[in-house]
Amino acid sequence: GSLDFCRQCIESSRDRREELDQADFLLVPLLTEGDRGPLEEVSAGLSYVALPTADGRSWRELCKRQLEQVRSQGLDENAGLVILVKKNGRVGTRFLGVPNWDALAGEISARVSAGLDTTNI
Structure with a gap:
């Protein structure tokens, strides 16, 4: 994405850096x-x-393939594209806008605490 969008994604993740690191993000x-x-x-x-x-x-x-997918769905790519790639290398999901790091880190932590698989999420 743009410099501003990439910077926002990084800066917004700082408060959850420990959790993101522990969750192998x-x-x-x-x-x-x-x-x-x-x-x-x-x-x-x-x-x-x-x-x-x-x-x-x-x-x-x-990114080219993912942008083509976003365009084919009629979404506004200017909002900033985020692609979540699973640990197995497959695209898990894509969305527009700065990630909700609290929700993402919390989901992984909850799965780890419950003894659930975190390889294919």
Whole structure:
């Protein structure tokens, strides 16, 4: 997404960094335009944030396919696309807008506490 959207996703996750790290989340902000320098700054020290390499062809292809899906559903991609990829490598869900980190981390924590599978979520 845009620099502003990617920054919002990272900054909004800070308050839940412990839970996100424990839940094995990996936040990969994919900047669609501009310099990624500001993202490196805002994500410094956050072990669950990984910036894709500039030549990340696989990431670009994944995002291209997901954007096509969003467009085919008539959704406004300018709201910022979030793709949740499961630990098994499959796309779990996609949505628009900054993630609700409290809900996402809470769901994983609840599953771990209940002894449920967290590999395929």
